[in-house]
Amino acid sequence: MKTTTKQNPDWKVKVGLAEMLKNGVIMDVTNVEQAKIAEDAGAIAVMALERVPSDIRAQGGVARMSDPKMIMEIKKAVSIPVMAKCRIGHIAEARILQALDIDFIDESEVLTPADEEFHINKHEFKIPFVCGCRNLGEALRRIGEGAAMIRTKGEAGTGNIVEAVRHMRAVMGGIHRLQACSKEELMTEAKNLGAPYDLVCYVAENGKLPVPNFSAGGVATPADAALMRLLGAESVFVGSGIFKSSNPKKVAKAIVEATTNYMDAKKLAKLSENLGEAMHGIDVRQLDDKQLFANRGW
Amino acid sequence: MKNIGILGIQGAIEEHEAMLQAIGCNTFWIKEPKDLRHIDGIILPGGESTSMGKQLEWSGMMEPLRKAIAKGMPAFGTCAGMILLAKEIEGNSLQSRLGLMNIVVKRNAYGSQLDSFVTDLDVAGLSQRLPAVFIRAPRIEACGDGVETLASYRNHPVLVRQGNMLAASFHPELTECTDLHRYFVSRMVAG
DSSP states (O other): OOOSSTTOHHHHHHHHHHHHTTTSEEEEESSHHHHHHHHHTTOSEEEEOSSOHHHHHHHOSOOOOOOHHHHHHHHHHOSSOEEEEEETTOHHHHHHHHHTTOSEEEEETTSOOSOSSOOOOGGGOSSOEEEEESSHHHHHHHHHTTOSEEEEOOOTTSOOTHHHHHHHHHHHHHHHHHHTOOGGGHHHHHHHHTOOHHHHHHHHHHSSOSSOEEBOSOOOSHHHHHHHHHTTOSSEEESHHHHTSSOHHHHHHHHHHHHHTTTOHHHHHHHTTTOOOOOOOOOGGGSOGGGOGGGSOO | OOEEEEEOSSSSHHHHHHHHHHTTOEEEEEOSGGGGGGOSEEEEOSSOHHHHHHHHHHTTOHHHHHHHHHTTOOEEEETHHHHHHEEEETTOTTSOOOOOEEEEEETTTTOSGGGOEEEEEOOTTOSSOEEEEESSOOEEEEEOTTOEEEEEETTEEEEEEETTEEEESSBGGGSSOOHHHHHIIIIISOO
């Protein structure tokens, strides 16, 4: 039986890699040149994709897995782990990405979902998965399916941190609530959250998710990265925020240093100086429900 | 109680912290040169060695840390931490590192994530076999003067010691076994 227990060696090495990525920054890159900029700026992994989320949002149409050739070129160009995205529920794209021998798959709402009812059974794969969530129940459902890392969905491609904050507050608030519950209450909590009972019990006892808890979707500045760390994120994904800014090299390095030194406000002030223009960004309130990526998946 | 620092830049810092606290140490995250003053030994955790090396340079920590370890501060590097300690990195000669241990390492030489594995090892000086998690692990290709091999896996050393420095290709901190942390703290760190 494939389980999310520490005794299962496959699970241990999947979550183990996620643990190694803590306290760092994972950057979206669309070509070899950007991948090298990311590595030089101290990124701990890169996400290889053809279009950053803000372009996917602007161009519309169906967003799919990236060209394997482009992913492999990036894998060859850097020594840090490489991730790539498959569509929610797209088992075949996930199998293709695993066959490329990359390090992590993001089953991502940024791409157009292939299945609106079921996510991938990630226990069937040897490669680790990261999945997005908006709240604790969603996080625990994905972990129940075998996700080795959780990230907030935020609202990718907006350069607006508000949704990532909402989702991280919801996850952390949910954790705090479970910690205050008596044992009798936990089954009812599991029912209300729509989450596996054993994982609800784990969170109640340990005060954290059983896998690393990262943040994504809207990080555009060093201060945004620091904010997400302060709210409980163990690492930060940055998508459009770097290569849609006017000075990607400088912004990338500043976000890496801000993620490490998120408690040091003086250092953050220095890191925020003279970064040029940040990505333009979108007010999420101007988007209607159909335009929100975060509503994809359940 | 011994005061053990953990290089607090990036990686699996909390896991080492939990192990050290379980065996009765005070722990500190080390981010700046001044943090080095109050510790008896330091752990360089797993994570991404390129990111840690660059940030050590940017923060002005590289030189003070190198000096402290060269002067005898006990240091234990796991995975990326071992790469930071190594004198030579095969294929990445320019990568920022402390470069104090007479070993040649090759990054990701055990393969990519799909080749990551769990095993257990016979370790010289430990009575029980040691569980070890290898994740995109670096391989020790050669050892120079003064380096003692404490454990090997498939004809390559995976745990080595040179005086005040201990280095492992693997992650003891991802298991439930504190034996190697106990070895470091009780035999290498003066009270």
